[in-house]
Amino acid sequence: MTDFVALLEQHARCQPEKLALRTAQRDWSYHALADGGRRAASVLQAHGIGAGDRVALLCFNTAGFMLALLGAWRLGATVVPINHKLQGPEVQYILAHARVKLCVVDGALASIAAHNAQSCGWLSTDTAIDGMPDFDAECAAATAMQGDVVLDGQSVAEILYTSGTTGKPKGCLLSHSAVLQTAMSAAASTSLTRTDRTLIAMPIWHSSPLNNWSLGTLLMGGSLVFLREYSPQAFVQTLSDERITFTFGAPIAYLAPLAVVGDLSVYDFSAIRLWAYGGGPLGAEMVRKLAQSYRNDRFIQVYGMTETGPLGSVLYPEEAQSKAGSIGRIGTPGVVIEVRNTEGARCAAGEVGEIYLRSPGIMLGYLDDPQATAKAFDAQGWYASGDLARIDEEGYLFIVDRLKDMIVTGGENVYSKEVEDAIAGHPAVQDVAVVGRAHPEWGETVVAMLVLKPQQNLSDEELKAYLSPKLARYKIPRVFEWRDQLPRTVTGKLLKHVLRAS
Structure with a gap:
């Protein structure tokens, strides 16, 4: 199959000087980003990483995260993005459960690294940590790894951990094929192109900012702008200054500036063609308020979950007010959705049932948990989401609860x-x-x-x-x-x- 590393290399050959990634520290062209991934592969290999090993990424939205990811994939290793807001024991559980061999950690999280010093090897990024090898410095000095790479589509690219709302978090195994299909579907559903400038303001260790929007943008040859960490003021300022055309956030990411920043009329959002939000629906009144405040009504709701890539469904801007609160009625490209009753039959209008999904972006299963994996899928490979939804007369889905709740x-x-x-x-x-x-x-x-x-x-x-x-x-x-x-x-x-x- 075609893999993401190979596609990035193609962009580096065909549009080498095009901006791929902008961070607060520097710009990375497609040539520089691909070269950085090759250098990162050499560094990781020097620290003992090879095919099948697990490399944790405990980072803010920085270049170090992307370089380590690309380097690990070039070696055939698996990346394990970790929530940087977790505390020491929570990180320790993930490192142990995923059997992580090496962790690339932001220097600002030195205390978390110290708490877990014996769990695995460590490399610092963005900010140096005394006594710890500096990933950024080593990449700058490294010789770029040569040769092409062909990755097995069914090999594990990522282990993404759920938020653990029912107990310990579970590790979702996503293959290289699933990651690529997720990026393609997300790009298609939002019409991303090589001219887009995408702001990544939400934490990149989340499945949607990573697989949908970061990889989706790079897949299409567009440009990424990383906001190291979200704040309402920095969010609107960057949207305006960088002439951002597309961004994604939880509803609170759009609502917070209204309270914290106040008058948004001084910011120029004229370049924005689409605002994506997920993690919860917005009511009609809130959609109208956001459209008025941002002087733009192109808000699109996306629904999905870690286990599905995250792919699911879309509520398009023209439906946002008339079907406020809905997650849409059709799956993102490549995704089929059904709502089933307790007997397994499709629900009719007015009925409530569980959402089932099938797509190429769905996980292989949960790490070391065959019982939970078997429970998550039916005999035909449909994923049982655990979300209960009501269908209206026009086929739109409205989440009413989690099945377990x-x-x-x-x-x-x-x-x-x-x-x-x-x-x-x-x-x-x-x-x-x-x-x-x-x-x-x-x-x-x-x-x-x-x-x-x-x-x-x-x-x-x-x-x-x-x-x-x-x-x-x-x-x-x-x-x-x-x-x-x-x-x-x-x-x-x-x-x-x-x-x-x-």
């Missing part, structure tokens, strides 16, 4: 997200989680755990009265628990297994 009380299904959304609408509520708790008569009872905004007060009865016209009686929580904070992952996902156990 659905509550069955007195024989009635209660979708926790629906209840959470209703409670979150109360002006005194800052954060909320809804879970089921075992009940001897009802099977489960609905429990809401809430965090109030500062200087706010709210009683159980006041909240029940607020919810009464919004929810059926059986959906209104029987128990309210007031908390100082709710446990979340570093990416903001609720740890409901922790809440259920509390």
Whole structure:
């Protein structure tokens, strides 16, 4: 098969001086980036890395991440991107579980490296760490590895770890073929071309900024601009200064500048042709607010998950307001989506079922977890997402809950997200989680755990009265628990297994 390393080399031959990557430190042409990947391969090989070894990347959005990735792939090694917001023991688990041989770490994360010093070999990037080999300096001094490389399409390119909302994170095995297909599908769904300038402001260790948008842009021969770490001010300033044409972010990435920066009219967003967002839908009013604030209504919603590349579905800009809250009705190019009921049949309009996906970008399975892998796929190779969605009369999908979070009380299904959304609408509520708790008569009872905004007060009865016209009686929580904070992952996902156990 054709692999990503070979395609990058082709760009380096055909458009050697074209900008491939811009960071705060320097610009990298396609020739320089390909040469840097060859130099990185020599450095990694000198540190004992070969085919089949695992190289962890614990970095911010820097050139070191991309060079180490390209170098590892040239050697036939597997990369393991790690969330830089994790703490020492969490990183230790991933390093051990993935059997990482070498970790390239940003110097700003020296304390995490020190905590895990005995876990594997270490190289520093971006900022030097005393006593640790300097990856950047060694790459600059290295001789570029010669020769072409042909990678096995089914060999493992990446081990991407899930956020661990149900326990320990699982390692998703993505092949070189899956990574390439993901980049191609993402590029096709957003019409990326060689003229695009893509801002990567979200952490590149996330599957979407990495596989969809970084690799998708390079695949098409476009230009990447890395923001080392997101901040609202730097985000809008870079969009304007760099004449960015495409970017991706969680909804909060677009909403935060409205509160922190304020008036955006002084920034020039006229080059933007498309804003992509994922990780949660936006309501119609919020879509209108963003369009007004950014003076551009080209917002596209993308849905997917680590296990699928991440590929899934798209809600296009022309649908954003009329179908606000939906994830779309059709898969990204190459992806087929079905919503199935508990008997395995396709759901009809108005029904709720589980989303199943099939595409070339889906993972090979979970690392060292055959039981979880078998549970994730049906006999025909469809991936069971665990997301429950309702289909409307026009075929659009609306996520209503995670399958494991659905509550069955007195024989009635209660979708926790629906209840959470209703409670979150109360002006005194800052954060909320809804879970089921075992009940001897009802099977489960609905429990809401809430965090109030500062200087706010709210009683159980006041909240029940607020919810009464919004929810059926059986959906209104029987128990309210007031908390100082709710446990979340570093990416903001609720740890409901922790809440259920509390």
